[in-house]
Amino acid sequence: xxxxxxxxxxxxxxxxxxxxxxxxxxxxxxxxxxxxxxxxxxxxxxxxxxxxxxxxxxxxxxxxxxxxxxxxxxxxxxxxxxxxxxxxxxxxxxxxxxxxxxxxxxxxxxxxxxxxxxxxxxxxxxxxxxxxxxxxxxxxxxxxxxxxxxxxxxxxxxxxxxxxxxxxxxxxxxxxxxxxxxxxxxxxxxxxxxxxxxxxxxxxxxxxxxxxxxxxxxxxxxxxxxxxxxxxxxxxxxxxxxxxxxxxxxxxxxxxxxxxxxxxxxxxxxxxxxxxxxxxxxxxxxxxxxxxxxxxxxxxxxxxxxxxxxxxxxxxxxxxxxxxxxxxxxxxxxxxxxxxxxxxxxxxxxxxxxxxxxxxxxxxxxxxxxxxxxxxxxxxxxxxxxxxxxxxxxxx
Amino acid sequence: xxxxxxxxxxxxxxxxxxxxxxxxxxxxxxxxxxxxxxxxxxxxxxxxxxxxxxxxxxxxxxxxxxxxxxxxxxxxxxxxxxxxxxxxxxxxxxxxxxxxxxxxxxxxxxxxxxxxxxxxxxxxxxxxxxxxxxxxxxxxxxxxxxxxxxxxxxxxxxxxxxxxxxxxxxxxxxxxxxxxxxxxxxxxxxxxxxxxxxxxxxxxxxxxxxxxxxxxxxxxxxxxxxxxxxxxxxxxxxxxxxxxxxxxxxxxxxxxxxx
Numbered sequence: 001x002x003x004x005x006x007x008x009x010x011x012x013x014x015x016x017x018x019x020x021x022x023x024x025x026x027x028x029x030x031x032x033x034x035x036x037x038x039x040x041x042x043x044x045x046x047x048x049x050x051x052x053x054x055x056x057x058x059x060x061x062x063x064x065x066x067x068x069x070x071x072x073x074x075x076x077x078x079x080x081x082x083x084x085x086x087x088x089x090x091x092x093x094x095x096x097x098x099x100x101x102x103x104x105x106x107x108x109x110x111x112x113x114x115x116x117x118x119x120x121x122x123x124x125x126x127x128x129x130x131x132x133x134x135x136x137x138x139x140x141x142x143x144x145x146x147x148x149x150x151x152x153x154x155x156x157x158x159x160x161x162x163x164x165x166x167x168x169x170x171x172x173x174x175x176x177x178x179x180x181x182x183x184x185x186x187x188x189x190x191x192x193x194x195x196x197x198x199x200x201x202x203x204x205x206x207x208x209x210x211x212x213x214x215x216x217x218x219x220x221x222x223x224x225x226x227x228x229x230x231x232x233x234x235x236x237x238x239x240x241x242x243x244x245x246x247x248x249x250x251x252x253x254x255x256x257x258x259x260x261x262x263x264x265x266x267x268x269x270x271x272x273x274x275x276x277x278x279x280x281x282x283x284x285x286x287x288x289x290x291x292x293x294x295x296x297x298x299x300x301x302x303x304x305x306x307x308x309x310x311x312x313x314x315x316x317x318x319x320x321x322x323x324x325x326x327x328x329x330x331x332x333x334x335x336x337x338x339x340x341x342x343x344x345x346x347x348x349x350x351x352x353x354x355x356x357x358x359x360x361x362x363x364x365x366x367x368x369x370x371x372x373x374x375x376x377x378x379x380x381x382x383x384x385x386x387x388x389x390x391x392x393x394x395x396x
Numbered sequence: 397x398x399x400x401x402x403x404x405x406x407x408x409x410x411x412x413x414x415x416x417x418x419x420x421x422x423x424x425x426x427x428x429x430x431x432x433x434x435x436x437x438x439x440x441x442x443x444x445x446x447x448x449x450x451x452x453x454x455x456x457x458x459x460x461x462x463x464x465x466x467x468x469x470x471x472x473x474x475x476x477x478x479x480x481x482x483x484x485x486x487x488x489x490x491x492x493x494x495x496x497x498x499x500x501x502x503x504x505x506x507x508x509x510x511x512x513x514x515x516x517x518x519x520x521x522x523x524x525x526x527x528x529x530x531x532x533x534x535x536x537x538x539x540x541x542x543x544x545x546x547x548x549x550x551x552x553x554x555x556x557x558x559x560x561x562x563x564x565x566x567x568x569x570x571x572x573x574x575x576x577x578x579x580x581x582x583x584x585x586x587x588x589x590x591x592x593x594x595x596x597x598x599x600x601x602x603x604x605x606x607x608x609x610x611x612x613x614x615x616x617x618x619x620x621x622x623x624x625x626x627x628x629x630x631x632x633x634x635x636x637x638x639x640x641x642x643x644x645x646x647x648x649x650x651x652x653x654x655x
Contacts, residue, residue, distance in 0.1 A: 031531075139531060146572035147461070284533055289567040297568065298560035301552045305534075 006393040007361055010096055011056045011381060012064040012252065013368035014074035014274060015049045015082075017042060021072060021277060021371075029071040029136045029281040042075060048374045050085060052367075055378060057090035059385035064096040064364055066131075069140035073278050079129075080114045087122035095122055098197055098217050098364075099129020102159065103152030104141035108177055109184065111155070112162040116188045124189035129197040129217070130156050132205075135306070136285045146290025151176045156196075158182070163193040197250070201225075203232035210236035210244070217250040217364055220275070223336030224315040226251065226357045234358070246396065247361035251353070254332065254366045256340040257383045267380050268340030269329045273370025275314075275337065276325050283307045343387030350388075354395050363392075400446045402473040408453040408562075409446035413438025416506070417479050419470070420445040423488030424570030426541075426632055427452060428559070429548060430487070433634040436642040440649070441483060446473075448493075450569030452562040463573045463581065467496040474504035481506035483653060485645065487634060488512055488605075489570055489579065499587040507653045508595040508621075509645055510614070512603050512631050514579040516588070518613050526579045527605045530571075540604025541631045548635060588617045594652035595621035598644055600629035600636070 020036035021028070053063045065082050068074035076082060079097040086095060095118065100111050119126040132152050138145045154176050161170070162184045169181040188194055197215045200206045209216045210233045218229055230249055237244035254275065256268025287306030289297065300306055312321040316334045332338035336356070339349040354360065367384065368377045400407045412434065418441035422430055427447060437443045448466055450456035460466075470493070474482055484505050486494030491513025498508060519525045529537045538545040552560065595618050599611035608625055615623040626633035626640050634641040 142576055144572065144575040146568050146575065282533065284531060284537075288530055289564075289571040294561055294564040294568050297564035298557065301560050301564060302555070302557075304553075 007363055007395055008062055008094075008247070009363045009365050009384075009389060009392070010062040010064040010094075010250075011053065011367045012066070012098075012364050013049050013052065013366070014066060014068070014278075015045065015076040016274065016277075016370060017045065017072045017075040018273070018371045019045075021273075024072060024280075027280060027282045028073050028277050029068075030139050030285050031282065032070070032072055036072060037075075045075065049368065050082060050089070052374065052377050052381065053082065053086055054089045055381060057093050059381055060093070060389060061365070061367075061381060061385055062094045062096065063090065064098055066098055066129075067101065068134075069137055071136070073274070073280075080118060083118050083126070084114075084121070087118050087125070090122075090125075094125045094127055096127040096197065097129050098127075098199060099131045101133040101137060101141065102130045102155035103148045104133055104137055104143045105155065108155040108158045109162060109179060109182060112159045112184045115159075115194065116163060116184060116186050119188040119190055119194050120186050122189075124194075126188075126190070126194040127197055127215075128194045129199070130159075130214075131199055135287055135291045136281050138288045138291065139285055144290070145288040147176070148291065160193060160196070163188050200229060203228050206230070206233040207236040209233065210242075210248075211240055213237070213242055213248070215248045215250065215362075217252065217362070219252040219364070220314070220337060222314060223317045223334070223353065223356060224319065225313075226336065230357050230360065245361065246359050249360035250362035250364050251357070251360050252364035252366060253336075253350070253353075254338040254340075254369060255346060255380070255384060256329075256338070257343055257346050257380055257388060258341070259383070261341040261345060264341040264345060265329045267372060267376050268332070268338050270372035270376065271366055271369035272327060272329060272332055272338065274366060275327055275332065275369075277370070279310055279324050286310065343383065346384070346388055347391050351395060359396055400444060400473075402446070402476075403469050405449065405455060405457055405469075407446040407449065407455075408451075409444070410434065411442065411444050413441055413443050415441045416483065417441065417477055417481075418443045418483040418485060419474070421470070421484070421486040421490030421493050422448070422451075423490050423632065424574065425563070425566055426548070426635060427562075427566050428550075429632070429635045433638040433641060436638055437485075437645065440646060442479075447562075447566075448490075448569055450572060451566045453558075453565070456569070456572075461572060463493055463496055466493055466573065467500060470497055471500060474501075477504060483507055483509065483645075483649060485509040486511065486513060488631060489514055489574060491515065492574075492579065492581070492584075495584060495588070495591065496581065498591040498593065499584065500590075502591065502593045505593050507593050507649065508591065509598065509648065510595065511598045511634055511641065512600055512606055512611065513597070513614060514574070514606060515581060516585050516614055516617070517577070517580045517582055518585070518610065525606065525610055528578065529605065530575075537605075543600075543602050543628055543630050543636060548632075585617065589619055591618050591620075593620065594648075596644065596648040596652070597621050597623045598633060598641060599623065599625050600631055600633035601625040601627055602629060603631045603633075605631040 067079040169183040199217045234244040258264030447454045491510040492515025597615040629636040
């Protein structure tokens, strides 16, 4: 793919519906009534978030969407809908949906059709993410958490087979999905199919992805947890006889760039409301039985449950837990979750992190998050594109 | 691990006592807390109490994913019993499982005891018959499950890794079998007339998971059943009031059970 090329950058936003946040307290997800969502305000927000992604086409920054359900933290409940719009509104940059919760969707063939259409309309610019989804997605989808892993991989296999079969219908009588006639139109633009990505949060999931040559996106794992995940991926790839490439590894960071250090940090501080809010959920939805292995669930029983574990997951470089809900920009920078300040600051922080984890080929830039407004987001993306992007070739 | 051999699998569990055979089918959680009732029943019966496939330290056979797999596995075990018909006792999820067994065959069953059983859908599509333990706050689930949770709940922080793993596997297996449709089989109610054995429906009068009213409806849907409430107990009366439950089962057996 882009071996030997500079790191690729992707602008990511969760399309937060932040106007509801002041009315919420104990949970932002699953059970929050949608009377807190005003569709008129929501429409304005959708258009502005789409404008920011469309701008990326001029800035040379690629585009990343995701999806969550029944939540005020993310109003993108169908990751392919903004992608369908942007497939036509943009002409150059690549489009990463990271992605589709294929284990939670009831119809993998529909996913193959959605992805194929976007790939054709965009003339081959789609990168397709397959995600297992955070535990809070189980209840809205009502997928059996004890079968999620199995469903995920069966859906993955079926979608790829559907996209790469060009000689008429085939039969699929699997454990979780049954079709008498799989025959997807259109076929994808890219051969054999758009690149496949998956987000991972542990060495175990990285190994599963490496075994299949799938690109991994690592989110919110920071300085403390990322090196082991990337190392597990590289080791497994070599073990199965593939030399791991940098462009198979992606890292997400919250990025605030400014003309002054204060301006950059102020922007990062506003984006950081993503990290402060995204974990606020009623504890009973944080770890449905079967979502993690029985061994992991047994340890959680002993140590006070999944919420207690989540509360200590974000750490400073020296291993001190950070409380996500009150995290400061300084703590986020220390933890490797955020790169923020002047363009020089951002580049230096990125380079230190890059060296610490052994390199990676994609930077998933949360350039909009939380309550940061449109003008600041545009300035953030524009300054990054002018002052940081050209220097990424220096890495590696 | 006692190693209860069924259909080529060795299940975790216990066999105790002497007398006519009794098969105890446990619920989705608090499995170890059944020890006192099992000990009490072992005075009159030979009590076999397997840990369901995927629960405790019992293996999960390849392809096991529905309660129907469990029902056929225990029917295999029933077929193997040399000592006459079996008294079948099921608590909560185990009650649902006992009903799935009985609608298939009661050939080897002397009588049935259901304790706060799940498994049947009575209400409309927007009514919830069975409290959703996966969506309610943990404290509320505990209050709905036990009259006095503090007296029953283990201190998880002090349990050994082996026991914690068994509990985690109990919960995971119950989820596998009972997540959707939630802890019931939509088609089961239609076949309850096939439960052609004497049945005792015991219910904790304070059960907040499935109410005594649900128990009475279940009792009325069975061809030959009577209902008995157990005072001062929630969803697992045999854990909170083992003597009262054992006494009720002994009275029932003395009058109803064919030998």
